[in-house]
Amino acid sequence: DVKVTQSSRYLVKRTGEKVFLECVQDMDHENMFWYRQDPGLGLRLIYFSYDVKMKEKGDIPEGYSVSREKKERFSLILESASTNQTSMYLCASSKTGNTEAFFGQGTRLTVV
Amino acid sequence: AQSVTQPDIHITVSEGASLELRCNYSYGATPYLFWYVQSPGQGLQLLLKYFSGDTLVQGIKGFEAEFKRSQSSFNLRKPSVHWSDAAEYFCAVARGSQGNLIFGKGTKLSVKP
Numbered sequence: 637d638v639k640v641t642q643s644s645r646y647l648v649k650r651t652g653e654k655v656f657l658e659c660v661q662d663m664d665h666e667n668m669f670w671y672r673q674d675p676g677l678g679l680r681l682i683y684f685s686y687d688v689k690m691k692e693k694g695d696i697p698e699g700y701s702v703s704r705e706k707k708e709r710f711s712l713i714l715e716s717a718s719t720n721q722t723s724m725y726l727c728a729s730s731k732t733g734n735t736e737a738f739f740g741q742g743t744r745l746t747v748v
Numbered sequence: 749a750q751s752v753t754q755p756d757i758h759i760t761v762s763e764g765a766s767l768e769l770r771c772n773y774s775y776g777a778t779p780y781l782f783w784y785v786q787s788p789g790q791g792l793q794l795l796l797k798y799f800s801g802d803t804l805v806q807g808i809k810g811f812e813a814e815f816k817r818s819q820s821s822f823n824l825r826k827p828s829v830h831w832s833d834a835a836e837y838f839c840a841v842a843r844g845s846q847g848n849l850i851f852g853k854g855t856k857l858s859v860k861p
Contacts, residue, residue: 640791667846676757678838678853679792686846694848726791730847735780735799737847739791 639663640740642727648746655714657743659727666732668710670694670702673724673742682725685710686732717747750775752839754852761829762860769824769855771839780842781822782849783813787835795837798822809833834859 643658661668667686671679671694681694683702691702699721703711710729714721724744728737751774761767773779780799784792796807803815813824822839836856840849 667848669848671851676853679849679851681848681850684846684848728792728847732846735842735844735847735849736782736794736797737849739784739793741791742789744789 640727640729640738642725642740642743644743645741646744646746648748649714649717651718651747653714653717653747655717655745655747657712657714657725657727657745659710659712659729659740660708661710661727661729661738662708663729663731663738664707665729665738666707667730668704669728669730669737670700670710670712671726671728672696673726679726682712717745719747721745722747750841750843750850752841752850752852754837754839754855756855757853758856758858760858760860763831764828767824767826767829767833767857769837769839769857771822771824771852772820773822773839773841774820775841779822781813781815782840782842783807783811783822783824784838784840784851785809785835786838786854792838795824829857829859831859831861833857 669684670682685704727740730737753772783795839852
């Protein structure tokens with residue numbers, strides 16, 4: 637069974653903290669994505685990666701960075717968390733040439 | 749610019765009734781289209797997808813969708829809704845071939861007993 641695993645389901649962090657959200661996939665997919673989901677706004681793409689050490693900005697990259705040191709792992713980094721980054725974060729992966737994306741369970745991040 | 753519009757924010761149907769969720773897209777070329785479902789507190793699960801060929805696509809859980817190029821629509825249907833179908837539904841279009849998706853804002857489905 638295909639699997640995208642996000643390290644935390646729920647996270648509470650303080651304003652100004654550096655926050656790491658981790659995502660691992662076991663499908664040997666080349667492409668990985670980080671989305672943010674907010675009520676009434678749907679899912680918006682933050683960053684994505686087509687290969688190890690490669691990254692591309694999505695639609696809302698401000699305040700975020702990413703790291704992809706290994707093919708199976710894609711990390712989202714909030715350098716200095718702010719309350720407006722309180723949200724649900726969803727990781728996804730896909731195989732090149734196949735647009736179907738597989739999603740993790742999501743991390744609900746609260747910044748206080 | 750590419751975009752996806754789901755006109756209905758919230759729909760309530762009675763159990764056993766038919767369902768149609770609307771989706772309109774804006775895309776220059778032949779679109780790759782998807783419907784995903786999200787149960788509360790969960791990730792997204794793919795219901796069905798359209799890449800090419802037959803414009804009526806069958807998916808999991810008894811869902812189907814019809815691609816209509818002339819109307820730029822990809823509406824999701826189910827003939828008889830079950831209480832377990834209560835969830836949020838997202839329509840999406842692919843940007844390129846790597847799984848980079850543009851999502852609509854979602855339609856929340858409630859099911860009355």
